[in-house]
Amino acid sequence: MPVLVLSADLWRALALALWAAVLLRSSVDGRLDLLLRSAFHPQVAAAGGLLFALATLQLGVALAGRRVDSRREAPMALLTAVIAGLLLALPPNPSFADLASQRPGDDTASDTLSFVLPPAQRSLTDWVRLLRSQPDPHLYDGDPVRISGFVLPTPNGQPQLARLLVRCCLADATPVGLPVRWPAGALPTADRWLAIEGRLEREGEGLVVVPARITPIPRPLRPLEP
Amino acid sequence: MPIDLSTRLSTAWALFQGLLLEAVPFLLIGVLIAALARWFSPGGAWLRRLPGHPIAGPLSGAALGFALPACECGNVPVARRMLVAGAPLGTALGFLFAAPVLNPIVIASTWAAFPDQPWLLLARPLGAVLVALALALLLQLLPEAELLRPDLLEERRLNQPLAQVGLLERRSGFVGLPAAAPTGLPEASGPPAPAPGWREVLRHAGREFLQLAVLLVAGCAVAALVQTLLPRQWLLAVGGAPTLSILALMALSLVISVCSSVDAFLALGFAAQVTPGSLLAFLLLGPVIDLKLVGLLGLLFRPRGLVLATTGAGLAVLLIGQWVNLWRL
Numbered sequence: 001m002p003v004l005v006l007s008a009d010l011w012r013a014l015a016l017a018l019w020a021a022v023l024l025r026s027s028v029d030g031r032l033d034l035l036l037r038s039a040f041h042p043q044v045a046a047a048g049g050l051l052f053a054l055a056t057l058q059l060g061v062a063l064a065g066r067r068v069d070s071r072r073e074a075p076m077a078l079l080t081a082v083i084a085g086l087l088l089a090l091p092p093n094p095s096f097a098d099l100a101s102q103r104p105g106d107d108t109a110s111d112t113l114s115f116v117l118p119p120a121q122r123s124l125t126d127w128v129r130l131l132r133s134q135p136d137p138h139l140y141d142g143d144p145v146r147i148s149g150f151v152l153p154t155p156n157g158q159p160q161l162a163r164l165l166v167r168c169c170l171a172d173a174t175p176v177g178l179p180v181r182w183p184a185g186a187l188p189t190a191d192r193w194l195a196i197e198g199r200l201e202r203e204g205e206g207l208v209v210v211p212a213r214i215t216p217i218p219r220p221l222r223p224l225e226p
Numbered sequence: 227m228p229i230d231l232s233t234r235l236s237t238a239w240a241l242f243q244g245l246l247l248e249a250v251p252f253l254l255i256g257v258l259i260a261a262l263a264r265w266f267s268p269g270g271a272w273l274r275r276l277p278g279h280p281i282a283g284p285l286s287g288a289a290l291g292f293a294l295p296a297c298e299c300g301n302v303p304v305a306r307r308m309l310v311a312g313a314p315l316g317t318a319l320g321f322l323f324a325a326p327v328l329n330p331i332v333i334a335s336t337w338a339a340f341p342d343q344p345w346l347l348l349a350r351p352l353g354a355v356l357v358a359l360a361l362a363l364l365l366q367l368l369p370e371a372e373l374l375r376p377d378l379l380e381e382r383r384l385n386q387p388l389a390q391v392g393l394l395e396r397r398s399g400f401v402g403l404p405a406a407a408p409t410g411l412p413e414a415s416g417p418p419a420p421a422p423g424w425r426e427v428l429r430h431a432g433r434e435f436l437q438l439a440v441l442l443v444a445g446c447a448v449a450a451l452v453q454t455l456l457p458r459q460w461l462l463a464v465g466g467a468p469t470l471s472i473l474a475l476m477a478l479s480l481v482i483s484v485c486s487s488v489d490a491f492l493a494l495g496f497a498a499q500v501t502p503g504s505l506l507a508f509l510l511l512g513p514v515i516d517l518k519l520v521g522l523l524g525l526l527f528r529p530r531g532l533v534l535a536t537t538g539a540g541l542a543v544l545l546i547g548q549w550v551n552l553w554r555l
Contacts, residue, residue, distance in 0.1 A: 009429065012432045012433060012436065013432075015436055016432055016435070016436070019250075019436075019439065023247070023250065023251075026243075031243070034240065035240065035243055035244035035248075036244060036248055040248060040488070043251040044247055044250075044251055046251065047250055047251035050254060050258070051254065054428070054431065054432060054435075055432075057428055058428060058429070058432050061425050061428060061429065073433065076436060076437060076440060077436055079440060080436045080440055080443075083440070083443050090239065092236075092239060092240030092243045092244075093236050093239075093240065094236060094237045094239075094240035094241070095234075095236060098233050098234060098237045098454075099241075102454065102456075102457045102458055103457075103458050104458060104496070104499075167339075167491035167492055167494060168248065168484055168488035168489075168491050168492055169244035169248045169484065169488075170240055170241050171241055171244055171245055171450075171482055171492075172482070172491070
């Protein structure tokens with residue numbers, strides 16, 4: 001096959017360029033928003049730039065230098081190129097409900113919150129943190145809520161509306177959720193993203209979101225929360 | 227909740243990409259630092275002058291971690307470069323095992339994640355040094371030929387003084403001449419090895435990055451699959467039991483496979499549910515060995531050395547965790 005007689009330098013330059021493309025494309029196509037916390041995005045982009053420079057220099061070497069036997073190195077470069085190609089071709093599409101079902105709920109200790117938004121402006125995560133910080137349900141009975149999240153099935157059969165908290169990458173994502181009193185006979189399917197407007201009501205020892213309006217929404221561009 | 231296989235595989239694919247994209251920049255930093263070291267100090271003569279004392283060697287290797295702001299993936303190519311250049315074995319091992327914790331970024335991230343637990347800020351670096359020291363002493367019980375991979379050993383012997391290596395152990399090169407200078411005979415005063423050209427350094431760095439990337443991909447794939455198939459609740463269910471919690475968190479650190487620069491933030495998520503000893507064990511074992519690292523470490527060690535390192539690290543971390551639980555519980 002004629003492609004296999006490419007010099008090792010050229011194979012290497014090609015593979016490095018593909019890896020640079022993986023990192024650079026991930027930095028611009030929103031993929032990182034689904035995989036990593038935003039604090040780590042610049043290092044991925046910087047590594048992509050460095051790899052691109054490395055690939056360009058290797059290409060210069062390959063075009064200018066003498067041909068080197070590629071029998072030993074070509075298969076490895078080809079393998080890495082295939083992996084990089086797969087990464088480019090198959091973007092991630094995780095099931096948040098599946099991921100959350102494998103993880104215990106977030107239990108980060110937070111004694112007090114220094115700043116609290118008005119009820120209707122609180123996100124789902126804000127509500128979970130506030131309820132953990134000051135768990136007395138009487139304080140919030142009747143408060144308006146406007147939250148969004150994905151549907152997370154629970155063992156008791158009543159799905160919650162949930163979000164994933166991420167400190168580093170998807171590997172450490174842990175779910176936080178609020179119980180919802182779903183309309184009778186209309187349990188939503190897992191993983192579906194919904195926006196809910198309604199009120200908090202006491203139910204037993206805890207609180208439950210009583211929706212006035214439920215709107216299906218697409219998955220947000222930045223679905224992970226810090 | 228019944229989950230079909232395609233959904234699960236789709237989640238594992240995303241987890242794999244998350245782990246890989248987080249680790250690749252650190253791998254690249256390590257490869258570039260190793261390449262720069264090869265360019266500026268081709269013979270690595272200063273590395274051979276590092277102390278070879280059984281205790282001082284690993285300690286000086288660990289201290290070198292402050293100069294390398296990378297995690298364990300980046301440390302492997304640098305440690306390989308040290309071994310190839312003929313650095314004392316204990317020093318290189320001390321660097322390999324302790325530097326992923328003893329570096330400014332990891333210490334800063336530990337402090338950022340646990341500002342209210344100052345004992346952890348002291349115990350983590352101290353524990354990392356103890357584990358590295360124990361592993362360096364343990365692995366040096368094996369002869370180098372049984373510990374290191376044959377190709378690495380061959381390169382290393384070319385750079386070691388003949389006082390340390392027998393003539394018959396060198397399989398190529400000129401006697402008394404560094405491997406990087408295969409032409410001409412050495413002068414009586416022993417001239418420094420000529421610097422390799424930038425093209426050669428570039429070739430080497432590209433080759434090394436791709437070689438390590440394949441192993442990193444394999445490690446991340448295994449870690450992502452195991453994480454997707456094994457419910458994490460099972461590992462955290464024993465959070466309150468002193469010994470079981472340490473073993474469970476050690477298993478978790480093997481499986482999760484995130485870099486040492488971010489694992490403290492990850493540990494924050496379950497710190498309240500587990501014993502302090504197990505928390506420290508999680509932060510100590512992950513930087514030394516995890517599923518993602520097995521392939522990378524396989525570039526340095528023979529399988530026997532790898533098994534010994536894993537077992538030794540597990541035992542040392544378990545002992546430290548037990549002691550911390552006795553002290554803090």
